[in-house]
């Protein structure tokens with residue numbers, strides 16, 4: 264199974280996938296890692312692991328659909344079975360989704376459908392829930408609205424900050440992500 268991963272940030276979840284592949288625990292090929300901007304650590308660490316990288320810089324495009332099309336075409340050149348949004352902080356349009364229908368996988372640091380959007384950890388903490396968690400889903404053109412593939416709960420502790428809670432959620436996200444990729448690859 265060939266995957267292309269998309270990152271916007273540090274790519275620590277992606278690193279867990281890279282490590283699992285390198286350790287022989289996950290039988291997939293990471294064909295390439297792409298980003299929507301220059302200077303991400305996700306791209307840096309992927310290049311360090313010897314993976315092909317590319318940037319389709321959002322700011323280089325006048326119109327977001329032009330960017331979407333350029334991203335879709337770049338991803339498609341790798342002929343991936345799965346496209347993984349790994350901390351990719353942009354919503355892609357219908358044309359991108361259609362091209363990779365049912366094969367665009369995302370993770371979210373909350374128990375969807377609760378707390379969708381860019382601040383799932385902060386919003387859960389602010390609401391005062393006692394349990395939140397991690398979700399892996401098939402992405403569609405909405406904001407965290409696609410079919411759910413796997414979820415894991417995480418307890419919210421009394422002294423949690425957004426950072427401490429997010430770190431514990433990411434432990435579950437990484438586990439779920441690797442499990443899900445393994446299942447999709449069989």
Ligand code: GRF
Nearest residue numbers: 273274275276350370371372
């Ligand atoms: C993850 O919690 C992901 O669900 C969210 O951003 C975080 C990505 O972290 N969208 P990293 O870039 O893998 O460290």
